[in-house]
Amino acid sequence: MDRALLKKQSTDNAVEEIKNRLDIIETVSEHIVLKKSGRNYWGLCPFHKEKTPSFSVNAEKGIYKCFGCGEGGDSISFLMKVNNTSFWETMVMLAQKFNIELPEAGVTSESSEYKKQILEINKYAAEFYKKMLLENKEAKNYLLKRGINETIIEEFSLGFAPVSADELIKKYDKDILQKIGLLSFKNRIIIPIQDEKGNFIAFGARAMADSQGPKYLNSPESPVFNKSRSLFGLYQAKDSIKELDSVILMEGYFDVISAHSHGLANVVATLGTALTEQHIRIVARYSESRRIYLAFDSDEAGVNATNRGAEIIKSAFSGLGEIRHFDENFADSTVKQDRTACEIRVITTNTGKDPDEFLREHGAEAYKELINSAPLLIDYQINRIINLNEKISSPQDKAKLGKEVIPLLSEIRNSIIRNEYIKLVAGRLSIDEESLNIEVRKNLQKVTYPQANKNGLLFKNQEEKYVLAQKNLLSLYFLNNEKFAPLCINNYIKEVELSDTHLNLIKKHIDEIIDEFNDSDKLFKELLNKLAENEEAKKVLTDLIYRVEDKKDLNFELLEQYLTDHILYLKTYQVSERQKQLRASYYADNNDDTSSELHQQKVKELISERRL
CATH class of the missing domain: 3.90.980.10 (DNA primase, catalytic core, N-terminal domain)
Incomplete structure (x- = not known):
């Protein structure tokens, strides 16, 4: 066989192996925090600024789509976009990561x-x-x-x-x-x-x-x-983190080792660097409830590390829901069922000793009591502010202290819980509850919690609506319905005209392979291979997959009606557009009787066609 052909085949096989090695959830989770909701996972889009999650990942199909900015694709697309690399640059990076030879790209076993x-x-x-x-x-x-x-x-x-x-x-x-x-x-x-x-x-x-x-x-x-992406003890702790659905973050090597030697196995530590969002994303993979305990040293540096760590965690989970602000022991069943983005608790020894010293001196049971009684972050922060200023008495000092507490109270979205905290703080500071409530409400006016628009159905004009109808039709190829297999769908829409370049390309590939791949999942996978280096077309293909989700529960009659309605709409729109063009030509040729009569005749034919 020709050497160049062998080399190409070897590269094609390597690309396929790389794709098979990639897991969309793992790939995306290295860059953003995901939270499962329904069939899909949601997070804040890394490609545009947003405060509520509109970025969806479909683990079953291995694709993602942002309903805010429209980005979409597979794992390769995501890495290309997030790293600003070309297809082959991305493949080279992955080939080196997985120690896979990629001959056409110059990646051999020597390069890794x-x-x-x-x-x-x-x-x-x-x-x-x-x-x-x-x-x-x-x-x-x-x-x-x-x-x-x-x-x-x-x-x-x-x-x-x-x-x-x-x-x-x-x-x-x-x-x-x-x-x-x-x-x-x-x-x-x-x-x-x-x-x-x-x-x-x-x-x-x-x-x-x-x-x-x-x-x-x-x-x-x-x-x-890489220190920012590595956690000491994670290899030893990951199973326990999953089992206990919580992780304890400490500062030092011997804090972790001592914890494990005392039977506390869900413990990890940063490596001589501050806690990063990458660290949080890593541990979030192992704890479904994202219950995170901060167990840093009790000195001033440890307190500062706790506050910095808490802000990093809140930033990592921003937009996925509020941080838990209540203890389940005191919450009713409806509040308990309300999933929060994460739960941050703070373990303090109150002895000035680090976790290693405390465990060696007081033992595992004493430390477990600290874990069980560890306050939520908001309680820790409020208590610390008030306890450091126990002797305050003047109105000025109380107002100053109130200013420190108000931003914490404003973070609580649940008004019932927020009002309970306001009552608690007012009592401890001996200030008027209503006055504190007014100040919190003032601060709340500066905070907004926008809702994510996940339907993606808004369009600016009729042309966008026309393209959307074409997408809706093509999405039916991926319905995965026995009565509406891809070949059946093709019989309905094979004569439909498409105006969008990428939709035409997808339809062209479908026509080429549909006899061989009369199965929605296999058809989709083969199309991804065909469009591997065409990111814009892959983005459109991803959009089709997401559009078909809400049609999977329709029965045969409703699906058939959906098909015929869309086909009729497309034909009507096309006739209408031709009429507009002919009218424009007619008025442009109003000094030419022959041309005008010809255009009038064509318009009449189109009107008749539309009525049919």
Whole structure:
């Protein structure tokens, strides 16, 4: 076989494999937070600014559509748009990610070798460090004194880096070892960092001696390690997060390790960086209710981290519903059933100790009591503001304190819950409840909660309505109805004229393949392949899939009526447009009797055709 043809076939197979590896929910969730509602998932569109979600993802079909800006497509389309890359640039990136050869794009096994090499070196280093720990009594005792037993050492693959790295240097290139930071670790406890799949992507290193500085060293970022997208302990915690439907976010390596050693397994930590929206999106995949506990240190830096973390979480979930502002123990059944975007609680020790110290001194049961009694974010924030100013008495001080609390109260959309908090705050500050209520209402006037328009049915003129009718007709090919299979639909509309370029292209492909793919799902998948590099046509195809959803419950008679009504409308519109054109020509030729008579005759014929 011709070498060029072989190369093309190999590339086509690689593209198909890449598409099969992609999951639309995982792909989109790396960039926005999604919340399931009905059959689909919803989130804030990353392609235009909005406050309420109009971005829909269909997991079954592997597509997305924004009802706000009109963007739509499959996983490839999404990555192209969000990364501002071409089709082939996107395929190259994915081929490298999945270690798939893509010959026509110049991606071979060699081009992704560096990532594989880093992971291989890190795996070997983790095993080497663990072996060194078992042979070093001082290092092992250091961990045992911190309550870390051999089971936890094994679970987290903890290790020890000796002063000499000769064994690593003998096996691997020194420059690569230097680049990924392994030559910096000397006489330190090693804490491997794993991704969600368990790959060793980086290391943290804790000094053994107090004279060593800094106390912690971390691997630099690399092609396999990004601090903003990585969470320590997630590989060990993900199953427990799912089971308990909650996650506890801590600050340090040993906070997490100590929690796990005390039987608290749904715990993760950031890696020497502030909490990011990417971190929140990652943990949101594992907790359906998005119950997030912030368990940072109790010092001033920890308090600031808690407040920053809370704002990041609220930003990540903005538009998906309000943050929970009530405790279920005190809510009636209707409020309990009201799904919120997420629930943020704050765990504080009130002893000034970090979670690791508290657990070692007071034990797991005492910490579980803190978890069970952890206040909601709003309660924590209000209590902290008031408790720091317990001795206030002057009207000026009360007004100043009220200004700090009012924005928190204004975040509560449920008026019943908001009024209860106003009553509570007014009582604790010894101020008039109605006065506080007035100030909150003033602040609320600055806050708007617009509703998302998800129907996508508004159009500016008759021409848009005409194109919409064409889309509605073509959408029926994807009805997945036994009585209205694609071939049956084709018999109805094969003679219908289409004005839209992309709809014509889709219809042309349908005509070419319909005999082979008389199944809606298979037809759609094959069309996606045909239109792989045509983003505008894919966007239209995605629109057709979303348009057919509300027709799936119609019976045969109603579907047939729907078909005939739309076909009649299209024909009527086309005749009407031709009449307008002929009238315009008639008036343009009013000095030419012969042309005018000819145009009059054509108009009469069209009118007769319209009546038929």
